[in-house]
Amino acid sequence: MTADENKIKNKHNLESMASSGVHLGSLRHYSHPKMKPYVWSGKSAFQIIDLQKSNDMLIEAVNFLVSVKKKGGIILFVGTGLAAKNIVKSVAEELNMPYVVERWLGGTLTNFPTISQRIDYLKNLENQKQSGEFEKYTKYETLKLEEKIIKLKKYLSGLLNLSRLPDAVWVSSGNYDKIAAVEAIKKSISVIGIVNTNSNPSLFNYPIPANDTALNSVSFILNSVKDALINVKSEIMPSDK
8 A cells, every 4th residue: 555545544534533423532620641642732621532543543453453363362342331332242243252231240350260150050041941941840930040041141141152261351431341441451361442531541451542432433443343353364273272
């Protein structure tokens, strides 16, 4: 790609980001001091994010995620905020990656053996139901087991294919999903994701300055990630793991 083509592509990306509201930060009153390098100076009530830096850091984050997938790694997608739930679930399922879109269960990463036991328990219940084993129980007992399945699936359905700790954690909001980032750091797992102007970017290995509450902004960022990863094949053969 020539220098002129790069300029055109960069301009197009910045225009797309702007039209998606990626640049719209939080109220200045709630700004985090460590986000200052990524914000345009000004005296307006809302902070404006420097889209050139957002674009550059998005590219860096995507390149890292591509390297993770090429190595056969697992990327856990987290998005519990209203703007992120549906798009995170959609992107993760298309990429065949685990996800969390409901409340983050404390210890999902730091106490993974316990979470794994709950996942196995859910799988066992579903297998029993599908095989007809529930017929040996009373109607009341069956009802209680089905209620248990519904409750477990609400929080664990996106983690059914998480057989081990992930190699990277995508965090859709430094605010809503802060606990996930903190747990990932404790387990030395790379954190990648969206950081608004009221969040702490130091919790991320690859922060992407962007609005984390607007659907269009979150969708733009996540779709960019999906488009980059969707056709990436693992370079690690199953027998090599």
